[in-house]
Amino acid sequence: MTEIYLLHLFICKDRINLIQMTEEMLTKTFDPKTIETQLTAFWQDNNIGSPKGDGQPYCIMVPPPNVTGSLHLGHALQHAIMDTLVRHKRSNGYQVLLQPGTDHAGIATQMVVERQLNAQNIRKSDLGREAFIQKIWEWKAQSGGKISEQMKQMGVSVDWDNERFTMDPEFSKAVSHTFIQLYEQGYIYRGKRLVNWDTVLKTAVSDLEVINEERQGQIWYIKYPVGDTFITVATTRPETLLGDMAICVHPEDKRYQHLIGQQATVPLCQREIPIIADDQVDPEFGTGCVKITPAHDFNDYDIGKRHQLDMLNILNDDGSLNHNCPSEYQNLDRFSARKQMIKDLTSLGLMEKVEPHTSAVPIGDRTNTVLEPYLTDQWYIKMDALAEAALEDLNNGSLKFVPDNWKKNYQMWLDNIQDWCISRQLWWGHQIPAFYDENGNVYVGTSEEAVRKAHDISGPLTQDNDVLDTWFSSALWPFATLGWPNNSSRLDTFYPNNLLVTGFDIIFFWVARMCMFGKHFTQRMPFSTVYVTGLIRDEFGQKMSKSKGNVIDPTDLIEGATLEDLIEKRTHGMMQPKMRDAAIKATKKSFPEGISPHGTDALRLTLLALSTHTKDINFDLNKLRSSRNFCNKIWNAARFLSQQDAASGQVDTLITQALNHQVHQWITGLEKHLNDYRFDRYAQAIYEFFWYDFCDWHLEIAKVSNETATNAERMAHLNQLFDKILIVMHPALPFITEALWQDKHGSKASICSESFPSLTEFPENAAAFKQFNALKTLVSGIRNIRSELNIPPKATLDLYCIKDELKLTETFMDEVKSLAGIEAIHNTGTMPKTCCAFVQSNLEIGIDLSGHIDVSQEHQRLLKKIAKLEQNLSKLVQKTSNPKYQERAPESLKKSDASAMRALEDEKTQLQAYLDIISQLDT
Known part of the structure; x- marks a missing residue:
């Protein structure tokens, strides 16, 4: 069947379609912006998303977008899906809740407000913690509701009267309750381990905030003295040698077996370190010798623990070198120190060589700075037991993923789960409810007063400065939004939720954690089904990103945007001329006249139509145009x-x-x-x-x-x-x-x-439907003949009926005449030679062509068309008869080509029949 988004062509050329208006009339009569503005207010005033009635509950939690965020196409896709489901359920008598809310987004929000203060020459440290947090609340009141307003523009029928925020007082109580209970149950502990450290933000960051970016760098070959000789080590981070605690080789590498157990000297600091052996070393990398810096490399950390090496931290929290380094390098930025150390190693004759090298460099997605593995004291959750419980429901079918293949990703992560670092060195967020006395003892409780009372403490107490990872509070979203841990009617009614709609990129970081927390604290999975959406890419299949300048704003698709506005949006903040020029060129190519308004309904229908069960979705503006035309059709x-x-x-x-x-x-x-x-x-x-x-x-x-x-x-x-x-x-x-x-x-x-x-x-009524389909076949057949033979639209034809077992021409005489442009129907049993026949199993008719076509012109046109078909058919025959094609071509391609050949043969047969009829007319 013709693809649904091809522009409709009404092929009956002999009548005017009264439904189809001119574009000018459409513009006057159907104005999406006007009706959407009015109805958004109407729905808001009546809060249509409020749960009503006593029907069967149906609940979806809207994934909480960052309070700093704005609507992107991924949001729009998920909102269209969720709202379609809940509106359908609502009309079927369900008691529906589509729960809205936003996430406090610790790092992102703190950065936004800090930048605003910096622009006023105000530093966070000048204000102090309480005053700074008050500034954030002021910012939220003024600018933090953008995405909620955009959701209203999308027509998302959520319960706006009960919108939630992850820093609301009641939600904060739920977060504190969770931490305290997990601590008391032995799941939460404090430990010194390596984390991904952002030297700009001066905080640990989650794996989700790490971008592993391929970068062209160098590999340095440095000689370490071993007695009277040297051992050469290859490294991509020479500045970390000041934290080296060993040199490691593979135990079966014959080149270095004689050195195992000896001592080497770390250049520039003259510290003795052992030469050890470990299976983790790759003998093919560099020289086969690697430096072990347990406090500044994740792989080295594991080797260091196995070999009981000391952990020597050489960095300050801002990325500069600390007091554990020689005095000449102290307080130098890590990259400045690298340059100076390379210079010094070279002058000492310890730099053997330098080679270009490409490697994956961890970059912070917020600051675009190189992240450092950094040894700090952090709070962790033991995850093994929580993961095991969450896996039970996947294995017994209580939790399912749609599409089903995503459950493998979920299971793989839980099977190999590591303890979760939940602390962040920020001010904005849920401050960890842990308090320290003057001796460093830690006490956990809801407040300082509660801790003093519970433990009979009269001396000074200091609350932990860190806040919880944003994903910690987000993991409570399915039930804390409904009043948990307190009992409430909303919790009783709508928990567990029915469905979660989310992207595949946060199955690990959010979906799994919600499942673990839900199972642990409520003994039930928070939802029974997870629908995983694909990632919307641009029309060329490229991932949308600000750095590429190919992001499409849903609001522009709804309201329209000029080319100039699009270029300004897509290049804003771009510093590199080449990238800016490329973005401008691509924008002009894709949107030469900007984007015309399409309305929200057209965008929603397009996004639904794109929602296949695939990982990647290419956005197509032509489909959006067709969706807008469809709305015009309805109107x-x-x-x-x-x-x-x-x-x-x-x-x-x-x-x-x-x-x-x-x-x-x-x-x-x-x-x-x-x-x-x-x-x-x-x-x-x-x-x-x-x-x-x-x-x-x-x-x-x-x-x-x-x-x-x-x-x-x-x-x-x-x-x-x-x-x-x-x-x-x-x-x-x-x-x-x-x-x-x-x-x-x-x-x-x-x-x-x-x-x-x-x-x-x-x-x-299958019989009536069969009869009606036969009528459609008859009319379509006549229309196709008219179209194929270029019969003028106003010409009325004579129809000769030879066989009509369903009595279509009798039962639907008026319809056939009107819809197919027929003047008279003749039931003669024979048809003139001037007729073009249309034959089905229960129908045989003829359309008299005499006087309606230019015989010579049509004869030449059909000959050319048949010749073109034969040419295409010949190419396919040659292609498919090739022995290599038969051996190597996939079955799907063979089937496709065979189908194409049959279609060409059928079309050629039909055209040849038309040509034969015309030839008779010519004689």
């Missing part, structure tokens, strides 16, 4: 129906019976697609039924009167059915369906309150 169909005369009484004809059958099948299919989370098929089914079936056939047929029903009665029937169709399409297209509903039923009415149609309203 104009409604406008056309509203102009028809009303009529009373029931209409019961073969055509209405067939239509009821189609609607029954349509709704059944839509329900299945939603249950299967196949939103692409759901969107396709909406598009195809309404455009191709309802508009192109049933509205057109209703304009034709016959003996069984008047035109007005048919229009009245379609008007009533149109209301049901609006309700069915509402979850995907909320704005236009609500606007049309209120236009018809009054501004105080809301389609959001309407019940989903029952299938019993649309009785199935």
Whole structure:
């Protein structure tokens, strides 16, 4: 079937499609921005997302976006999916909660406010912790609600009256309760270990905030004295040699076995270190000798623990060298120290050589600085037991992933889980509820007063300065938003949640942690299903990023944007001229005239249509345009129906019976697609039924009167059915369906309150549907002949009926004449030689071509077309007959090529038949 987003071509050229208006009229009659602005306010005033009724609960938690963030296409995709599901459930009588909220985003928010203060020459340290946090709350009140407003623009029907924030007082109590309970149960401990350290932010960062970037660097070969000789070590970070605690070789490397157990001297600091052996060393890297710096390399840390080496930290928290280094290097920045040390090693004759080398460098995603493995005291959670409990529900089927393949990623991470570093050296966030006395003893409690009372402490207490990792509080999102750990009606009703919609990139960092915390604290999984969306890429399949300048703002797709605005957005902050020029060139190529307004409904339908079960999704502006045209189609169909005369009484004809059958099948299919989370098929089914079936056939047929029903009665029937169709399409297209509903039923009415149609309203009738499909086949066949042979649109033709077992030309005489441009139907049993035949198993007709075509011109055109088909067919035959093709081509390609060859053969046969008929006309 033709792809649903190809622009519709109405091939019946002999009549005017009354549904299709000119573009100028569309602009005047359908204005998405106006209706969306009005309805956003209407839905907000009535809080349509508030749970209502006493039906079966259905709950989805909106993944909390960062309070600093703004809507991107990934958000828009997830919001379209979630809102479609909950609107559908709401209309089916469920008690629905789509829970909104935002995450306090510790690092990102602190950076935003610090930059604002720095611009005013105010330092965070000048204010102190309490005053700085107050500045953040002030910023949130003024600028922290952008993404919530954008969600409203997307029509997301959440319960805005109960929006949550991860720093709300009640949520903070839940976080504190979680920490204290895990500490008391022995899961939380404090330890000195290596972490990823951001020297700009001066904090540990999570693995999610590390970007491993391939960079061109160098590898230095440095000679370490061993008695009267040397051993050469290759390193990409020469500055860390000041923290070396050993030199390591592979135990089976014969080149160095005689040196194992001896002492080497660390250059520049004259410290003696042992030469050891470990299987982890790669003999092929560099010289096969590696320096072991346990306090500044994750691999070295593991080797150091196995060999009981000391951990010597040589860095300050800002990345400068500390007091454990020779005085000439102390307080130098790590990269300045590197330069000086290389110079000194060279002058001492200890630099053997330098080679170019490409390696993965860990970069902080917030500061774009090189991260350092750094040995610090941090708070950790023991994860093994929590992971084991969470895996049980995956293994017994209580938790499922859609698509199913993502469960492997979830399971792999839990099977190999490491203890979780949960502390961050920030001021903004949930301050760790741990207190230290003057002797360094630690006490955990809800407050200083509670700790004093519980432990009878009268001396000074100091609270831990660190805050909890943002993912710690986010792990409580499915139940803390509902009032946990306190009992509440919302918690009883909506926990566990039904579904989580999220991206694959945070299955480890968020989904798994929610599952572990949910299972541990509530003894139940927080949700039964995880739907994993793909990553939206640009039209060329490239990942969208600010550095590439290819990010698409959903608001621009909805409201439109000029080319100049797009260039400004995409190049803002770009410092490198080459990257800026490339971004400008790509933007001009993709959007030469900017982006015209499309409206929210068009964007939602497009995003649903793109939601295949694949990892990557390429955004296509052409599909967005087609979705906008589809909204225009709905609007104009409604406008056309509203102009028809009303009529009373029931209409019961073969055509209405067939239509009821189609609607029954349509709704059944839509329900299945939603249950299967196949939103692409759901969107396709909406598009195809309404455009191709309802508009192109049933509205057109209703304009034709016959003996069984008047035109007005048919229009009245379609008007009533149109209301049901609006309700069915509402979850995907909320704005236009609500606007049309209120236009018809009054501004105080809301389609959001309407019940989903029952299938019993649309009785199935397979026989009527078969008859109607036969009518469509007949009309389409005549239309195709007219189109293929260039018969003028206004020409009316004579039809000769030879066989008509279903009596189509008798039952649907008026419809056939009107829809196919037929002047007269002849039931003669024979057809003139001037007829072009259309033959089916139960139908044989002929269309008289005499006087309707330019014989000579059509003869030449068909010959050229047949020649082109034969040329394409010959290429395919040559390709598929090649022995290498038969041996190496995948089966999918072979099947595709075989199908293409059959299609070419069929088309050639049909054209040859047309040519034979024309040849007879010529004689």
